[in-house]
Amino acid sequence: MNTTNNIEATVTPKDRNRAARPLAVVTGASSGIGFELAKRCAAEGFDLVIAADDPRIEEAARSLALVGGTVHAVQVDLATCEGVDRLLAAVKDRPVDALLANAGHGLGRAFLDQEWDEIRHVIDTNVTGTVYLLHQVGREMAGRGHGRILITGSIAGFMPGTYQAVYNGTKAFIDMFAYALRAEVQGRGVTVTCLMPGPTETDFFERADMLDTKVGRAEKDDPADVAENGFKAMMAGESGVVSGWQNKLQAALAKILPETVMAGQHARQAAPGTGDKA
Template structure:
């Protein structure tokens, strides 16, 4: 019996990742979903309503062992869609942050993501087909005072996605970068940003963000910035001096700025 196409989604326990999984399941993809929290099992049970196969992996994608655990779950089955969405934020001043927390952001957002892309991307290239969606951020365009490591990690992913897309241009594998702005997810609570102006501001609906990313990926587009206000913010960032951008970001992300 022929298998349905397979989508692998990281950071899929809630927020944008869960909504991406919903879209894939609703369009007939079997799923392997992963996250670093037990909520991933609940997400899998909810996704089974689409009458597709759903496997879940609770693993820390900041660790090589966690990535290997996910790869083991994939096994030899061809991956048709890889959505590298897992990511962590971290608020407060860089020098006030615990360095283990800093490393976890870097290893989740960059190291683990790049390792997963390297392994699954090789399989896709060898097969001559596949779609990759990387969740970057408009934060990658802005020096993120009081979110310095997070914004820098997203700058890496935004840049990396365009480079990888160019390398795979003639292979049948597409790479799309989804660049959302502030979105209504658990991100701000987990990053300890709830007392900031950005943490208390109106945010985008993760369903809308996921839909923009999914549609762009299926069309083979290189990137998508979700929401007109985020498009405007990105355009302004491209012509604004970096020092001014950092100062403006400080005003919205500094601890207590939401009071």
């Protein structure tokens, strides 16, 4: 299981007008989709509180501050309630105008070959910590009658994840949870949008130990494009967006093909050692 020291840093550009800037909280923002989402928020006039379990979060904060606004970085393990509380403490008394719950971990290889601590950390990051954060911030938003929430799910949630069973299971939960939460807060001034990307060019596959798989070696989507799709959908108050036409096709097929067929297809993409095969 990952252990992360709680580290905070604030970067405040001296030449930026901070008056009346809205606040966005972005998790998993040290790189990849999360960083690109945070950059998009900064460009649209948001101050930022960003969090990740990666020490690169401080470097990300310095880069984002060049785009605009104040950036407060928190290095913390969002798989724990204590870590989420640490993030919330960094927000202080400012109202959160946008929550972009993007933090997530993957885990490749066969379920019975994985270590329990790693399995639990994926579940706690993708589900427990995410739901706790959404509960805390969502309540405040609904009480105030204003807020936008973007939850990063995945098209992985539409299919059995052979050799990625735990990850796909967590994303199935997150995808469905997002739509349910959206229905519950309808009429309370809060919108919930689910961003569902496919394989994206981030460090996800390296961290998930999947670089020797077919999907790990294949060409992937640009995280900036994925973030752009998600940000636009959030600002428009849309229910959800599948990023990329190939992923839209795969999501559509997942709704009509039998689960056994989808499980077999997933195995051919995610099985260890398939990355060396034609």
